[in-house]
Amino acid sequence: xxxxxxxxxxxxxxxxxxxxxxxxxxxxxxxxxxxxxxxxxxxxxxxxxxxxxxxxxxxxxxxxxxxxxxxxxxxxxxxxxxxxxxxxxxxxxxxxxxxxxxxxxxxxxxxxxxxxxxxxxxxxx
Numbered sequence: 173x174x175x176x177x178x179x180x181x182x183x184x185x186x187x188x189x190x191x192x193x194x195x196x197x198x199x200x201x202x203x204x205x206x207x208x209x210x211x212x213x214x215x216x217x218x219x220x221x222x223x224x225x226x227x228x229x230x231x232x233x234x235x236x237x238x239x240x241x242x243x244x245x246x247x248x249x250x251x252x253x254x255x256x257x258x259x260x261x262x263x264x265x266x267x268x269x270x271x272x273x274x275x276x277x278x279x280x281x282x283x284x285x286x287x288x289x290x291x292x293x294x295x296x297x
Contacts, residue, residue: 194279200224201279207231210271218262225283225292226255226275228263233271238262256294257283 194201200223210216216235235247240259247253247263255261257280265271278286286292 194282201281202277203279203282204277205275206277207274208272210265210273212267213265213271214267216263216265216271219260220255220262221258221260222255223257224255224277224279225257225286226277227292228253228255228273228275231272231274233265233269233273235263235265235269235271238264254292254294 190205192203194203202224210233229252230247230249232249233247237245237247237253239245239261240256245253253263283292287294
């Protein structure tokens, strides 16, 4: 469990998600940010191929991220993991760990631009 000194006010955050579309109405470009509380969740995402880039920061709880090569990586408070567009991955949560996360989410075109500028790196697998 995360100490209150590390993340003050963690117990008082209300879950919430905000997305904003970018471009015209046919565009799948967006930007989003959110905080999620997932008590009791075990199988968060299995063999997911998400269309957007997402960076998830673990605030509380424990779990495992399984990358596109099937390698497991432990998750715990202070870790982050990436959902790379169209790459298959999974993440599992220990259901009694009190999982809480925050995330940022961007569309493919913005992801490609950030990757080109090396703001986001996805080459360290």
